[in-house]
Amino acid sequence: MTTNEEQEMELEALRSIYEGDECFKEISPVSFQFRIGDLEDSKAFILDVSWPDTYPETAPQMSAVTATKQLILSKLEEQVVANLGTAMMYTLFEWAKENQESLMENHKPIVQAVTVASSNEATVTTPAKKKEKKEQLTKAQKRRMVSRTDNKGELPRGWNWVDVIKLSKTGGKDDD
Template sequence: MTTNEDQEMELEALRSIYEGDECFKEITPVSFQFRIGDLEDSKAFILDISWPELYPEISPQITLDAFFNNRIGAETKQLILSKLEEQVEANLGTAMIYTLFEWAKENQEALMENHKPVVTALTLASSGDVKTAKKKERKEQLSKSQKRKITNRTDNKGEMPRGWDWIDVIKVRTVSFDHSCFL
């Protein structure tokens, strides 16, 4: 079989195996993501694997650059990548994406045993345990003319005078009376 035929067969197999699996995502026909662990699990991570043109004769490109992995330290990422490279070397020349995903799932605890979550501003803001600073309440920005109108309507305490919103009954009666004369 040629390299392209091997890739097509493996792609078809991956699509059928992981159909409906929320952990698997096909980015392109040669690039895949697989989440190891639950979303809420602090030891979960996402593997990005891409096929070079001559795959499976040469190693796939494996990265942990997904934004989801920002909470994982560099040492832990390096350990995961080195252990996966060992698996790649053992399976070189054969279709191995499924094997790599499953191996990572089975060995998640061992890969993440020394994991210490990286604390970032995003982590602090999203965690429920950390008290976040309250946002200062923004006052409405008024123009000079709006401020002038408010000061002209209010007394020295900043309050509206008594009856400012009352209807002028005499004007209303006068206007209605004047209209009735013309009928």
Template sequence: MTANEDQEMELEALRSIYEGDECFKEVSPVSFQFRVGDLEDCKAFILDFTWPEMYPETAPQISLDAFFNNRISPETKESILSKLEEQVEANLGTAMMYTLFEWAKENQEELMENHKAVVTALLTSRCEVTTTTSASKKKEKKEQLSKAQKRRFISRTDHKGELPRGWNWVDVIKVNKCFSPPLHHSGVG
């Protein structure tokens, strides 16, 4: 059997096994993402796999570069990848995606045992200060809304009092401008 035939058979198997599973995503016929853990789990991570032309005779490319993984330290990512590469070596020459996915799920605790969330201290402290001061101001003065303000507020909700998803999302560009250092021009003149 050629590598391409092996890939086609494994792809069919993966599609049938993970049909409807939100943890598995086929990015392309040779590229996949697999989420280990629930979305709310602080120790969850997403694995990216890409098959080279000669897979399964050669190892798949594995990365943890998904944006979802930005909170994981580089050391933890390195540890996960090295342990996965050991599994790849043990399964080289065979269809191994299912084996790798299931191994990662079963060993999630061990893979993330040294996990410490990556947080920018400056951003966290500024956000906490802003949140606490704005919360204390709101407690001091109870806001009285006019009828027009109440109507506008109601029109933004789904008439059950629930605001739509994303109503309080922060504009990333504004946040970056807020926390970026000022530019100094050393112009000649």
């Protein structure tokens, strides 16, 4: 199998594994970002990974967006050496998720930023709140939804109509 075929297979696997996952972002077919940890977590970090032309025979290029990135990158390099020659992106992402606490143990979070206004008053700003996470549907739920709706995604005409025959059997107003 050629290097390009291996990259294409791994890219397809990554897309199917991380479909709908907010943590995974494909920048290009050979460049990815993966957020380790929740948005509110002060120990969360972003891992940037790019594949060279000869990947997986050579190590991917990695960088981390955090203050303790040297520790993280050195630990990830150990994992890269152990997995060299195989498709390793899923393994690296999952290993980083599992070892997030040990990777970020020396991290000093920035809780609040203080800015000084021109009138010598200090204002405190807090980090932005996390957006509401959309509920992800499973494939089975998506299939059921498609089978119930038409090509425009609308329910068929009369889906909520009441059966007139059943109403006449239950009785209505007295016709005296």
